[in-house]
Amino acid sequence: MHFYNFDKNIKTMKSAFIILTIFLLSFQQSISQTKEEAREILNTICSEAFHGRGYAMGGAQKTAQFIENRLKKLGLKKFDKSYFQKFKIHVNTLSGNNSVSINNKKLIPGVDYLFSASSDSLTGTFDLAIIDSSLISQPEKFKKFIHADFSDKVILIDTLGLLKRNFHDAYQMITEINTLKAKAVVAITRKKLIYSPSKIRKDFPLIILKQSSLPNKPKEIQIAVDSKYYSAFETQNIIAYIKGKTDTSIVFSAHYDHLGTMGRDVFFPGANDNGSGVASLLTLAKYFSKQKKPKYNIVFMFFSGEELGLQGSYYYSEHPVFPLKKIKFFINLDMVGSGDNGIKIVNGTVFKTEFDKLVTINNRNNYLPSIKIRGKAANSDHYFFFEKGVPTIFIYTLGKYKEYHNIFDTPERLPLSKFEGLMHLLIDFINDL
């Protein structure tokens, strides 16, 4: 008996050792694959063929189909006949001609200038009328200036030294509502160019131009911009889940839309915003689909219309496919592609128990350099759920990566420094709930 037992123990130890080795190997493998697969996803959905995941060129639609295919392949369940939850948005889109030259110098879209997404169409060559601090400092000249006829001119306004001189309201009126009734308005900036989509179309084009790209003595401008306004553009959220042992759910969400295109040649890749969130959700979906049945349903929500003002998540929160009360915890991921300085958790102060749990897991495993806390904020798709009483946090990564709403937010630049760390943290957290 004794020897038999001993022998059996050795056998058990041997097989345990083999199992452990296999486990460690597969664990290592899955770690390196996670980041590689995330990169593959980013390289696809941030490519030119996905047109910045906007509306007019079908980019958001193409992304939705890409996500749908992945979910199907993983065997995730639908709440309805389809993963899609359709809804309609208003959006102004710029997808045709798009060029600007000043004094015959052709400017580079996205680098030298951006059109405001609310721009109206316009083509032609126009004289520039310049408003700057030297004009404002001569009251008589300025008075005469503002009474001129600008109907055939383009106003170029340089704020340097103006905003300090109580010119703020006038600046707003000229750039927001074209109060001087010019053909178009050019606003000079010394900051980084940041593009935002628009739900409305104004009756004039607005160009944001970098001061360093402005030729000397600007006199004449050539503009070509085509905009198209949609009052009811159909898009969709995508909702899928893995069945758990109870009817309570854990939700992961990320928006998959981005800013679309600015003209035919310029698109916004949106690798960090929010290709990174989409890649995270698909990684988590793959992971949980290969595990044994989880305690709670694990639901994945991919929202559209976020960049236009949280449209998709708002629509969902008004038309949930299962009761919001059945959500145990809701985690929104938006811009999670860096992490060299850790993560920040919006609503961490509100859901302190869950925040502390994440910190404890992280301290034990060293997944991320730090987890920072933040109060509530209406800055991403968690917001309307929180307003309706769903316990929710929003996680974004912190790091050196600063490309935001511009043409440089590309997969090649995005470090994904702590991608696996964040995935491990979330998996441990869910398994511990």
Ligand SMILES: [Zn+2]
């Ligand atoms: Zn964004």
